[in-house]
Amino acid sequence: MVSTWLREYLRKMRGSTRGSPPRVSNQEILWSWFGAFLGIAAVAWVSQLFFEGIDLTLMISSFGSSAVLLYGAVRSPLAQPRNLIGGHVLSALVGVTCWKLLHQQLWLAEALAVAVSIAVMHATRTLHPPGGATALVAVIGSNDIHKLGYLFVLIPATLGPLILLLVALLVNNLSKTRRYPEIWF
Amino acid sequence: MENKFPGSSEDVPAGDGVPEMELTDEDILDAMRHIPGFLDISTEDFRVLYHLAHRHAVGRLFEGTRADRLMRTVQEPLHPQMTLAGAARIIALCGYKGLPVVDAKTSVIGMLTETDFLRRLQADTFLDLMLRMLDDTFEFTHRCHETPVSAAMISPAVTVSGDAGFWEIMRAFHRHAGRSMPVVAGDGHLLGMIFRKDFLAAHHLEDLW
Numbered sequence: 271m272v273s274t275w276l277r278e279y280l281r282k283m284r285g286s287t288r289g290s291p292p293r294v295s296n297q298e299i300l301w302s303w304f305g306a307f308l309g310i311a312a313v314a315w316v317s318q319l320f321f322e323g324i325d326l327t328l329m330i331s332s333f334g335s336s337a338v339l340l341y342g343a344v345r346s347p348l349a350q351p352r353n354l355i356g357g358h359v360l361s362a363l364v365g366v367t368c369w370k371l372l373h374q375q376l377w378l379a380e381a382l383a384v385a386v387s388i389a390v391m392h393a394t395r396t397l398h399p400p401g402g403a404t405a406l407v408a409v410i411g412s413n414d415i416h417k418l419g420y421l422f423v424l425i426p427a428t429l430g431p432l433i434l435l436l437v438a439l440l441v442n443n444l445s446k447t448r449r450y451p452e453i454w455f
Numbered sequence: 456m457e458n459k460f461p462g463s464s465e466d467v468p469a470g471d472g473v474p475e476m477e478l479t480d481e482d483i484l485d486a487m488r489h490i491p492g493f494l495d496i497s498t499e500d501f502r503v504l505y506h507l508a509h510r511h512a513v514g515r516l517f518e519g520t521r522a523d524r525l526m527r528t529v530q531e532p533l534h535p536q537m538t539l540a541g542a543a544r545i546i547a548l549c550g551y552k553g554l555p556v557v558d559a560k561t562s563v564i565g566m567l568t569e570t571d572f573l574r575r576l577q578a579d580t581f582l583d584l585m586l587r588m589l590d591d592t593f594e595f596t597h598r599c600h601e602t603p604v605s606a607a608m609i610s611p612a613v614t615v616s617g618d619a620g621f622w623e624i625m626r627a628f629h630r631h632a633g634r635s636m637p638v639v640a641g642d643g644h645l646l647g648m649i650f651r652k653d654f655l656a657a658h659h660l661e662d663l664w
Contacts, residue, residue: 343492
């Protein structure tokens, strides 16, 4: 009984497939590059108006991972507007709340921010992996970020994704082989 | 439902018994190369999705099929002791090409169709039959009035039960060349007749290919 369970448990670790997705064409790579460059340039420029130093770096890294999805995996359900906006906004809400309630226990606030964010995104069908980073930034950011309180949810956690979304709409639909979004909500 | 199928198409039961081609990694990767852009799915996940979607589609297309929902009623079945002449009148009156033959308890014991008439009257086609009648009307009349249905019918008949589903009906139609067959209850009692054209019309099978 136990040995059967263990065998099955270990068998899962072998992986189930050899078929990882194939390499995309050079044209696709170019479009991904172009979209990501414009998207992050726009977000970084706007973010400079509000943040500086480490806070700017932290938020840009969260949006950088959104850019991978938005411009590199355009068709992915994780890259659709509902997930992009919903994932960042809800995760920011969770992150700020965790900081406010548990900032005495930083490790706990960090762990809960990410774990609860994932649960909330799952429950609301807004799963967007960079949301985990946004929740974490709300906890580990500097005093400037903590002082923002729930304003953090609006700037940068809503404004940034909106800029990325606008660039994605403009750039991803230029190519004949691309279309964005697949679904809005 | 998804909890039952954690990660492998091997975990998904076939269920419907409908033939389904096993897709290899190469098949799926080739399809993915035809779609520009990065597809965020593994081949194994695609296989599981395909398998479940196929099962759902089969259910959607064929689940509601039951022989007793598609069958037509038989007002007057044939009896084995009837003459071919009497049987021909009843068949002509009902407008079908053949009728089930039942015993005293209305259990199906055979099937008599126009083709069986031709065979019994030693004609290959209706034109052949007409020519034979012109040549020897007496012999033809004698055969029709002297031969009982039991001597001409196909027995046992290929039948389906009232609760037979799509695949059971399909297999039954494959087993014989007739255009229709009797639908029977568990004890062999005649319920009606199912026609190939009604069966095909009910499923819009042309949409599948």
